[in-house]
Amino acid sequence: MRDRRWFRRGSLLLGWAVVLAGGAAFAADTYPEGCVSCHTNRQGEADFRLSNLLSQIGHPSVKRVKMVPRDCTRCHSTDPADGEPVFSQIIHEIHFDVPKINLYVTRFGGDCRNCHEMNVEEGEAQVKDGAKNW
Amino acid sequence: MRNALMLLSALALTGLAAALADDYPDGCVSCHVDQGGKDMRLNVLLAEIGHGRGGERTKEIPTGCNRCHAADGSGVGPPTRTIVHTLHYRDPSENLFMTEYNGDCQHCHSMDGATGKATIKVGERNWNMTTAQ
Numbered sequence: 001m002r003d004r005r006w007f008r009r010g011s012l013l014l015g016w017a018v019v020l021a022g023g024a025a026f027a028a029d030t031y032p033e034g035c036v037s038c039h040t041n042r043q044g045e046a047d048f049r050l051s052n053l054l055s056q057i058g059h060p061s062v063k064r065v066k067m068v069p070r071d072c073t074r075c076h077s078t079d080p081a082d083g084e085p086v087f088s089q090i091i092h093e094i095h096f097d098v099p100k101i102n103l104y105v106t107r108f109g110g111d112c113r114n115c116h117e118m119n120v121e122e123g124e125a126q127v128k129d130g131a132k133n134w
Numbered sequence: 135m136r137n138a139l140m141l142l143s144a145l146a147l148t149g150l151a152a153a154l155a156d157d158y159p160d161g162c163v164s165c166h167v168d169q170g171g172k173d174m175r176l177n178v179l180l181a182e183i184g185h186g187r188g189g190e191r192t193k194e195i196p197t198g199c200n201r202c203h204a205a206d207g208s209g210v211g212p213p214t215r216t217i218v219h220t221l222h223y224r225d226p227s228e229n230l231f232m233t234e235y236n237g238d239c240q241h242c243h244s245m246d247g248a249t250g251k252a253t254i255k256v257g258e259r260n261w262n263m264t265t266a267q
Contacts, residue, residue, distance in 0.1 A: 089250030096247035112239035118223045123216030125239075 031114045033130025035068045038114060040133060051134035062132075070129050091115075158241045160257025162195045165241060167260060177261040190263065197256050218242070 031037035041047040051062055065071040069087070076087035085093075095104040095115075104110055116125045158164035166174045180189045192198035196214050203214040211217075222231040222242075231237055245252050 085250065088252075091250070092245060092252060093247060093250030096245045096250070099247060102247070110240070110245075112243075113237065116239070118219055118237075120220055120224045123212075123219035125219065 029113075029117070032128065034115045034128030036130035036133045037128075038108070049134050051132070062134075065132055067129050068132050069127060156240075156244070159255065161242045161255030163257040163260045164255075165235070175261050177259070190261070193259055194256055195259055196254065198259075 035050060039048045039050045039053070041049050041052070050068065054062055069091070073087050076090065077084055078086050078088070080086055096102060096110060099105040099110065102110075108114060112125075115128060117128055118125055162176060166176045166179070168175055168178075176195065177190050186202075188202060189199070192201070196218065199214045200209070202209045203211045203217065205213050205215065207213055223229065223237060226232040226237070229237075235241060242255060243252050244255050
């Protein structure tokens with residue numbers, strides 16, 4: 001009788017532990033540092049670090065960049081009045097153009113919150129930043 | 135064998151099209167509807183919290199809200215985006231927008247992949263005026 005009671009209590013505790021762990025996993029941010037959390041050099045996969053991808057398209061050296069994407073805006077404008085595509089548009093276009101075959105949409109669900117986070121107190125969406133990983 | 139492959143391809147394309155389809159093309163008013171058991175239309179929700187009647191007269195949602203809730207903070211109320219973001223993302227473990235709708239920005243915003251511009255979806259109000267305008 002006592003064994004059965006302990007089994008029931010144990011099951012209940014285990015159930016709650018699973019629910020709480022699931023909730024924590026749901027709330028966890030898989031890409032807390034935005035660009036550099038996703039653009040990495042994972043073992044067994046292609047080198048997706050931005051330094052590597054940018055060198056492939058002939059982009060000037062990004063050695064001096066420290067925080068990504070903050071420091072990209074040293075050269076890439078954020079002001080639409082400058083008459084050239086602003087930095088956000090470049091990044092959005094790369095990640096969302098031709099959604100049927102765009103890796104960011106097909107594999108990562110095109111989730112805005114991989115790169116942005118919501119400041120709930122201010123009610124403002126912000127861009128995540130991270131130290132360069134190259 | 136060829137038929138089976140064609141069927142599989144058709145199913146895959148249908149699935150992809152369904153995944154890319156927009157369930158909320160008009161943003162706020164696509165989601166905030168009278169669900170039968172619970173009337174989630176914005177005019178009802180706003181009346182519940184004692185919002186002024188100006189909200190009921192608004193024709194285009196949410197752009198019309200900016201008459202009072204200007205984006206630059208110059209209106210009589212806080213900017214629309216500040217209010218809407220806070221309402222939809224605070225207390226994420228209990229917030230219906232997070233728990234039921236996965237907090238997906240693209241329910242309310244649309245992305246033009248060709249230009250890289252994110253915009254706010256707009257739709258006409260889905261309620262009738264109860265008094266003359």
